[in-house]
Amino acid sequence: xxxxxxxxxxxxxxxxxxxxxxxxxxxxxxxxxxxxxxxxxxxxxxxxxxxxxxxxxxxxxxxxxxxxxxxxxxxxxxxxxxxxxxxxxxxxxxxxxxxxxxxxxxxxxxxxxxxxxxxxxxxxxxxxxxxxxxxxxxxxxxxxxxxxxxxxxxxxxxxxxxxxxxxxxxxxxxxxxxxxxxxxxxxxxxxxxxxxxxxxxxxxxxxxxxxxxxxxxxxxxxxxxxxxxxxxxxxxxxxxxxxxxxxxxxxxxxxxxxxxxxxxxxxxxxxxxxxxxxxxxxxxxxxxxxxxxxxxxxxxxxxxxxxxxxxxxxxxxxxxxxxxxxxxxxxxxxxxxxxxxxxxxxxxxx
Amino acid sequence: xxxxxxxxxxxxxxxxxxxxxxxxxxxxxxxxxxxxxxxxxxxxxxxxxxxxxxxxxxxxxxxxxxxxxxxxxxxxxxxxxxxxxxxxxxxxxxxxxxxxxxxxxxxxxxxxxxxxxxxxxxxxxxxxxxxxxxxxxxxxxxxxxxxxxxxxxxxxxxxxxxxxxxxxxxxxxxxxxxxxxxxxxxxxxxxxxxxxxxxxxxxxxxxxxxxxxxxxxxxxxxxxxxxxxxxxxxxxxxxxxxxxxxxxxxxxxxxxxxxxxxxxxxxxxxxxxxxxxxxxxxxxxxxxxxxxxxxxxxxxxxxxxxxxxxxxxxxxxxxxxxxxxxxxxxxxxxxxxxxxxxxxxxxxxxxxxxxxxxxxxxxxxxxxxxxxxxxxxxxxxxxxxxxxxxxxxxxxxxxxxxxxxxxxxxxxxxxxxxxxxxxxxxxxxxxxxxxxxxxxxxxxxxxxxxxxxxxxxxxxxxxxxxxxxxxxxxxxxxxxxxxxxxxxxxxxxxxxxxxxxxxxxxxxxxxxxxxxxxxxxxxxxxxxxxxxxxxxxxxxxxxxxxxxxxxxxxxxxxxxxxxxxxxxxxxxxxxxxxxxxxxxxxxxxxxxxxxxxx
Numbered sequence: 001x002x003x004x005x006x007x008x009x010x011x012x013x014x015x016x017x018x019x020x021x022x023x024x025x026x027x028x029x030x031x032x033x034x035x036x037x038x039x040x041x042x043x044x045x046x047x048x049x050x051x052x053x054x055x056x057x058x059x060x061x062x063x064x065x066x067x068x069x070x071x072x073x074x075x076x077x078x079x080x081x082x083x084x085x086x087x088x089x090x091x092x093x094x095x096x097x098x099x100x101x102x103x104x105x106x107x108x109x110x111x112x113x114x115x116x117x118x119x120x121x122x123x124x125x126x127x128x129x130x131x132x133x134x135x136x137x138x139x140x141x142x143x144x145x146x147x148x149x150x151x152x153x154x155x156x157x158x159x160x161x162x163x164x165x166x167x168x169x170x171x172x173x174x175x176x177x178x179x180x181x182x183x184x185x186x187x188x189x190x191x192x193x194x195x196x197x198x199x200x201x202x203x204x205x206x207x208x209x210x211x212x213x214x215x216x217x218x219x220x221x222x223x224x225x226x227x228x229x230x231x232x233x234x235x236x237x238x239x240x241x242x243x244x245x246x247x248x249x250x251x252x253x254x255x256x257x258x259x260x261x262x263x264x265x266x267x268x269x270x271x272x273x274x275x276x277x278x279x280x281x282x283x284x285x286x287x288x289x290x291x292x293x294x295x296x297x298x299x300x301x302x303x304x305x306x307x308x309x310x311x312x313x314x315x316x317x318x319x320x321x322x323x324x325x326x327x328x329x330x331x332x333x334x335x336x337x338x339x340x341x342x343x344x345x346x347x348x349x350x
Numbered sequence: 351x352x353x354x355x356x357x358x359x360x361x362x363x364x365x366x367x368x369x370x371x372x373x374x375x376x377x378x379x380x381x382x383x384x385x386x387x388x389x390x391x392x393x394x395x396x397x398x399x400x401x402x403x404x405x406x407x408x409x410x411x412x413x414x415x416x417x418x419x420x421x422x423x424x425x426x427x428x429x430x431x432x433x434x435x436x437x438x439x440x441x442x443x444x445x446x447x448x449x450x451x452x453x454x455x456x457x458x459x460x461x462x463x464x465x466x467x468x469x470x471x472x473x474x475x476x477x478x479x480x481x482x483x484x485x486x487x488x489x490x491x492x493x494x495x496x497x498x499x500x501x502x503x504x505x506x507x508x509x510x511x512x513x514x515x516x517x518x519x520x521x522x523x524x525x526x527x528x529x530x531x532x533x534x535x536x537x538x539x540x541x542x543x544x545x546x547x548x549x550x551x552x553x554x555x556x557x558x559x560x561x562x563x564x565x566x567x568x569x570x571x572x573x574x575x576x577x578x579x580x581x582x583x584x585x586x587x588x589x590x591x592x593x594x595x596x597x598x599x600x601x602x603x604x605x606x607x608x609x610x611x612x613x614x615x616x617x618x619x620x621x622x623x624x625x626x627x628x629x630x631x632x633x634x635x636x637x638x639x640x641x642x643x644x645x646x647x648x649x650x651x652x653x654x655x656x657x658x659x660x661x662x663x664x665x666x667x668x669x670x671x672x673x674x675x676x677x678x679x680x681x682x683x684x685x686x687x688x689x690x691x692x693x694x695x696x697x698x699x700x701x702x703x704x705x706x707x708x709x710x711x712x713x714x715x716x717x718x719x720x721x722x723x724x725x726x727x728x729x730x731x732x733x734x735x736x737x738x739x740x741x742x743x744x745x746x747x748x749x750x751x752x753x754x755x756x757x758x759x760x761x762x763x764x765x766x767x768x769x770x771x772x773x774x775x776x777x778x779x780x781x782x783x784x785x786x787x788x789x790x791x792x793x794x795x796x797x798x799x800x801x802x803x804x805x806x807x808x809x810x811x812x813x814x815x816x817x818x819x820x821x822x823x824x825x826x827x828x829x830x831x832x833x834x835x836x837x838x839x840x841x842x843x844x845x846x847x848x849x850x851x852x853x854x855x856x857x858x859x860x861x862x863x864x865x866x867x868x869x870x871x872x873x874x875x876x877x878x879x880x881x882x883x884x885x886x887x888x889x890x891x892x893x894x895x896x897x898x899x900x901x902x903x904x905x906x907x908x909x910x911x912x913x914x915x916x917x918x919x920x921x922x923x924x925x926x927x928x929x930x931x932x933x934x935x936x937x938x939x940x941x942x943x944x945x946x947x948x
Binding site: 001002004005006007008009010011012013029030033034035036037039040042043189190192216218219222230231234 | 423424425789790791796797798800853854855856857859860861863864865866884885887900901911913915916917920921922923924
């Protein structure tokens with residue numbers, strides 16, 4: 001088995017605005033099962049970070065436990081990383097985000113890690129609007145422990161064991177909308193044209209961004225009876241719109257698609273341009289997003305694309321009025337009030 | 351585009367760049383793997399089957415394989431294929447018992463080979479085991495032709511040549527050395543079933559009209575004749591100051607030989623710009639290493655003599671001017687003419703074919719430049735029983751081309767002697783089989799090393815310049831040979847795609863280090879090439895296109911910089927990708943099916 005990727009890349013491989021090759025954003029060779037959807041999501045993260053020209057050392061990737069949470073080894077080898085406890089990725093991410101607001105935070109979790117053991121953590125990180133992209137690699141099963149159903153498995157869906165799921169499933173995107181998330185999207189590991197712009201937009205969003213990515217488990221849950229197989233998702237995928245992410249410096253030159261289109265400006269000046277927008281859906285209307293998700297679900301379809309965005313929702317740092325400088329750069333003089341300041345405070349109590 | 355037709359053996363053959371570029375189509379990656387396994391005898395025999403003179407070619411080949419090597423497209427330098435061939439020859443044990451040994455049951459056919467060079471010897475090698483009575487004629491005292499007379503011993507030791515020539519002669523070839531064939535008519539009058547002409551291009555070009563050419567003619571030599579005279583030990587020294595006129599490999603051999611025969615001030619003077627010299631780059635650098643300056647853009651004007659003694663030569667400086675079609679003209683500059691002193695001048699400005707011994711009324715037609723009219727595939731002349739090969743067929747080329755001609759001429763002779771159509775040639779022998787050993791295991795070393803090309807050590811110049819028989823290049827030792835062998839990308843282990851197994855999970859696309867694989871909608875080739883993950887801008891390399899997949903897309907793989915690392919197949923959950931070794935052997939005379947004589 002190969003444990004190392006050859007050092008050579010395509011001789012015409014481009015460099016990004018800050019002089020890096022895509023190779024500089026790669027990680028170790030994956031040890032997940034061959035054909036795992038998670039590897040495609042890793043590849044999408046690599047390409048998104050490369051194209052956004054984020055210096056690799058200014059990114060932190062944080063994960064929990066599970067197949068999904070192994071993936072940070074397979075991308076962004078030159079970035080900070082923390083492989084935490086099962087379901088506790090949001091806590092560790094909270095600590096990191098509070099300590100340093102200058103980094104880009106990518107949280108990676110799975111459906112087990114998020115929708116079961118980590119559900120409480122997930123709910124609160126959404127509420128607080130923490131500055132991070134939360135990527136769920138959602139395969140509907142516990143791949144690492146031989147494919148038991150997870151909380152996102154749909155009723156009636158069955159994996160390799162052949163026993164249909166009895167319990168109703170948790171829709172993480174719907175839940176995030178309920179909890180007040182300002183950026184909610186769903187995508188499919190097998191559709192990078194959709195996934196990469198969404199990751200870029202999520203990274204650029206100032207606040208919490210959830211991307212629920214359906215990611216087939218080839219070993220345990222890619223059966224004909226599963227609703228999270230490559231074939232099922234491809235056959236039942238509907239999308240809210242075709243999203244294109246336009247970074248700050250580039251002008252919108254994307255070709256005009258038929259159907260209604262819309263441009264959403266992000267806080268940093270970058271834009272998301274949406275075309276072929278689905279009927280009755282407005283990306284800025286939370287209710288229309290919830291409706292669209294439920295409608296698709298009733299029809300047995302999987303709604304993907306950008307579901308909801310509120311670029312103006314105040315993130316945690318704004319709500320808490322946190323200090324701009326990273327905590328580790330704060331010196332005694334920054335932390336201990338001066339004699340005059342102390343006097344002033346004391347005066348207030350006299 | 352239409353799905354790639356894998357039934358056409360030429361598709362995968364072309365992917366093996368080195369083998370495809372080799373005139374004899376030697377299975378290069380296969381023998382390089384044998385070297386890495388320390389199976390030197392096997393490596394040698396793969397070569398011997400294909401190119402007949404591995405020890406000779408491992409030192410002197412023109413190496414068309416190396417510029418073609420895929421490694422040169424993904425990093426800086428190709429695999430040192432030629433020098434690895436030498437490793438196989440140097441490290442092998444006794445392979446005698448693996449080489450066909452006579453006496454062979456006679457088939458009653460008799461063939462004359464005129465000229466004892468690589469082309470004729472290849473014909474002999476291919477036909478002798480089939481029972482042919484072979485008669486080989488050469489004016490020299492031993493076989494090998496220009497490999498013996500023109501390639502200096504410091505590049506090709508005599509014992510290496512003798513060994514490989516003797517493997518063939520010992521098959522029961524009737525040797526007629528020191529025999530100049532002066533009449534084709536006489537040969538045809540004898541009872542040969544076929545005649546093969548492999549007499550090379552024996553006439554070195556001269557500058558007969560240059561002023562002063564004949565005033566001191568004993569100090570002006572034709573390069574190839576002079577080299578032969580040195581090889582056969584008729585010439586043992588040369589003056590201190592020597593001018594070699596010409597810029598090809600013969601010029602390089604002349605100047606380096608002159609350095610060993612007493613030339614202390616040897617200069618190569620060439621008309622063309624330095625960058626356009628015909629000599630191989632490594633031969634030029636070897637000459638420069640021996641303190642031989644190369645003066646380019648100097649056009650010979652006159653030989654300068656005093657009282658019948660050669661003093662030197664006058665040259666006019668020229669510059670290269672190119673017209674709109676890129677055609678070069680050498681235009682004199684205003685600079686004054688240059689005088690260069692010389693005791694001897696060696697002319698190495700090319701060589702011509704010459705067939706004074708072939709009578710014009712035999713039915714062997716001659717065309718442009720007095721060259722015989724020869725079929726490019728069958729090597730048959732207009733007289734059906736006479737075949738040509740090597741430099742004699744289409745003008746000066748090289749040893750490996752002569753070998754390739756020899757194989758094909760032997761096929762033709764076998765067909766001709768069976769009274770079959772010489773155009774109905776046997777297909778190449780090919781094989782394609784999986785290298786899968788286990789779930790993620792391959793029977794070839796699929797890891798790609800990052801080592802840069804290893805340099806071949808040279809013997810100390812102070813010593814080699816004193817003796818023309820001391821070999822300059824020392825060849826790789828075993829550890830270096832191994833490391834260089836590991837640089838080979840195993841291009842013959844093909845990425846074979848089966849669309850009916852593919853679930854379009856993108857795993858191969860994600861893992862491919864060189865971004866060769868794309869799943870997209872089909873289109874015309876030019877359009878498709880631009881729509882790939884990395885645009886396929888090398889039109890010499892094919893696109894591998896699958897049939898339509900369930901999502902209405904096709905798999906397109908640009909063969910250009912595929913590393914054959916097998917990661918696509920390793921990461922494929924359904925074995926839609928498989929790594930399969932493709933062997934391609936050019937058809938030889940022994941592959942012709944015997945037919946009942948009519």
